[in-house]
Every structure is written in C-alpha cells, then in structure tokens.
Amino acid sequence: MLARQSLARARGPAVAAAAAPTQARNMATLRxxxxxxxxxxNIEKITKSMKMIASTKLAKAQRAMQAGKQYGVANAEVFEHTPSETPAKRKLFVVVSSDKGLCGGIHSSVTKQTRRVFADKDSVVEKDSPIMVIGDKSKAQLSRALPGNLVMSFNQIGRDIPTFADAAGVADLIISSGVEYDSVAIVYNKFVSAISYESAIIEVDTEKALQEAPGFKAYEMEDDVTKDLAEFALANAIYAALVEGHACEQSARRNAMDNASKNASDMISRLQMQYNRGRQAAITNELVDIITGASAL
Structure with a gap:
C-alpha cells in the first residue's frame, strides 16, 4: 500500500509537467x-481593392486600344501591298512588356515567344539578332535567357495609358541607336477577350526594304519620303502594340487579383475552422482538468 502511494506521488508531478506543455502548445498554436x-x-482586402482599380483601368485601356488599333491596321495595309522580295535574316526584336508585376504570366508570354523564335532551327533569323525590351519585367527574364542579344531597354513606359508621344520617343531612340537590322519584329500581347490574350509579332520594314520593294519601285519618290514613312510606320506599330499590351496587362491583373481574393477567402475558411477546432479542444481539455480535480477532491 505504501509502495502504491509513493508511486502515485511520483507520477503526479510528471503528469502535471506533461499536461502544462500541451496546453501551452495549444495556446501557441491558436495564437x-x-x-x-x-x-x-488584410491580404484579401488589398487584392479586392486592386481588382477594383484594375477593372476601372481596364475600361479606359480598352477604349484607348480600340483607337490605337487603327494605327496598326494602317501599317498592315501598307506592308501588305509592298512585300519584300527576300526575307529578312537580321531582325531587331522589340519586346513590349511593362515595369509592373502582380499580373500573372503576361510578361513571360512575350519572353517565351521571343525565345521560341531564336530556338527554332528552321527559322531564317540570325541567332545574334539584337533585342530591345520595353519594360523591366521582360528585361530581367531575357537578360538570363539571351544576355548576348540584349542591346537596349526602356522603362517608365506604360505607367498610365501609353500615348503616341511615348511610341515616337521609343522609335526615335531605336533609329538613332546605330544597331544594324533588316526589319523590326515587335513582340507583344494580343488582346483576345477580357479573360484571355496571346503573344503575337508585328513585322515592320526598314527604309531600305521599302525602297527595294516592287510596289515602291513603280513610283518615283524622293529618299525622304521612304525615310519618313519607315519612321512613322515604326512609331505607329509600337503605339498599337503598347496600347494593346497595356489592355492585356490590366485584364490579366484583374483576373490575377480576382483569383487571389478567392484563394484568400478559401484560406480564411480553412484557418477559421482550424482555429475553432483548436479552441474547442483547448476548452475541452480545461473542462476535463477541472472535472478531474473536482472528482479528486
């Protein structure tokens, strides 16, 4: 009998010591x-606010895109009637992205399209063709994938709806850069709908290509005419790509923030259930301890 009592006394402190860390651990987990x-x-509040802002900006971007597309249509008609006799081998790739993130994989889309062109074995494009990037996001990606081809980058464009002045400034810097190329390939995101987009390429001929085109040879023109037309066509194409890419970015950001808000809501539901279960378990353990203590008395 004395042995049993001494054994119970010895077990008592051990059980109390084991119970205390469990309650402390439950409290820490609940906290x-x-x-x-x-x-x-808090994250859910931020994503919902960003979704509302992106929805408002998307409506403005779509209106600007409809007006800017007319510039690209005019370019396409000119180059359709003046096809080049020989395909250009050394192309200047102008990749259109932006400086902002939180919009899904829209920047990776144009980067992958550019990489596919250079990786295509059947393509006539020279592997050392120069690349210029509008936006820091695609610049960071292409600087790792094709560091030797990157010759120039532009930033601070597309913070708001792009204007023709922005496109003209980019075109002027491209022409005055001294980079040699046979034609310009503008890689951008094409707006399909409010929930989808796809990468596309606009081809723009240079002054030399326009002069050698059969459609221009049929007429007597001064050199300044083809030069001005080539510069204006490049600015037009860049502007059309900028406004369409901006609309795609706002659409992708709205969809990304919508998905983030839904994921946050689901996570809140799971965490709330886990918190309620843990709190109920802690209350049950405390009740068991109280009842056990009362029974012992």
Whole structure:
C-alpha cells in the first residue's frame, strides 16, 4: 500500500509537467492561427481593392486600344501591298512588356515567344539578332535567357495609358541607336477577350526594304519620303502594340487579383475552422482538468 502511494506521488508531478506543455502548445498554436488569419484578411482586402482599380483601368485601356488599333491596321495595309522580295535574316526584336508585376504570366508570354523564335532551327533569323525590351519585367527574364542579344531597354513606359508621344520617343531612340537590322519584329500581347490574350509579332520594314520593294519601285519618290514613312510606320506599330499590351496587362491583373481574393477567402475558411477546432479542444481539455480535480477532491 505504501509502495502504491509513493508511486502515485511520483507520477503526479510528471503528469502535471506533461499536461502544462500541451496546453501551452495549444495556446501557441491558436495564437499563430489567429495571427495568420489576420494577415490573410488584410491580404484579401488589398487584392479586392486592386481588382477594383484594375477593372476601372481596364475600361479606359480598352477604349484607348480600340483607337490605337487603327494605327496598326494602317501599317498592315501598307506592308501588305509592298512585300519584300527576300526575307529578312537580321531582325531587331522589340519586346513590349511593362515595369509592373502582380499580373500573372503576361510578361513571360512575350519572353517565351521571343525565345521560341531564336530556338527554332528552321527559322531564317540570325541567332545574334539584337533585342530591345520595353519594360523591366521582360528585361530581367531575357537578360538570363539571351544576355548576348540584349542591346537596349526602356522603362517608365506604360505607367498610365501609353500615348503616341511615348511610341515616337521609343522609335526615335531605336533609329538613332546605330544597331544594324533588316526589319523590326515587335513582340507583344494580343488582346483576345477580357479573360484571355496571346503573344503575337508585328513585322515592320526598314527604309531600305521599302525602297527595294516592287510596289515602291513603280513610283518615283524622293529618299525622304521612304525615310519618313519607315519612321512613322515604326512609331505607329509600337503605339498599337503598347496600347494593346497595356489592355492585356490590366485584364490579366484583374483576373490575377480576382483569383487571389478567392484563394484568400478559401484560406480564411480553412484557418477559421482550424482555429475553432483548436479552441474547442483547448476548452475541452480545461473542462476535463477541472472535472478531474473536482472528482479528486
């Protein structure tokens, strides 16, 4: 009997010591879940606000895109009637992206399209063709994939709806850069609908290519005419690509923020259920301890 009592006394402190860390661990876990719930709720508020802002900007971007597309249509008609006799081998690739993120994989789309052109074995494009990038996002990606081809980059374009002055400034810098090329290939995101887009390429001929085209040889023109036309056509194409890419970016950002808000809502539901279960378990353990203590008395 004395041995049993001494054994019970020896076990008592051990059981109490084991029970205390369990309750402390439950309290710590509940505290962690509560802090995580608070942070996820804050993130949900931010993503919902960004979705509303992107929806407002998308409506403005779509109106600007409809007006800017007319510039690209005019370019396409000119070059359709003046096809080049020989395909250009040394192309200047102008990749259109932006400086902002949080819009899904829209910047990776134009980067992958550019990489596919250079990786295509059947393509006549020279592997050392120069690349110029509008936007820091695609610049960071292409500087890792094709560092030897990157010759120039532009930033601070597309913070708001792009204007023709922005496109004209980019075209002027491209022409005055001294980079040699046979034609310009503008890689941009083509607006399909409010929830989808696809990468596309606009081809723009140079002054030399226009002079050698059969459609221009049939007429007597001064050199300044083809020079001005080539510069204006390049600015037109860049402007059309900028406004369409901007609309795609706002659409992708709205969809990304919508998906992020839904994911945050689902995470809040799971964490709330986990918190309720943990809190109920802690209350049950405390009740068991109280009832056990009362029974012992």
């Amino acid at each position: 962690e879940i509560e802090l995580r719930l608070k942070s996820v709720r």
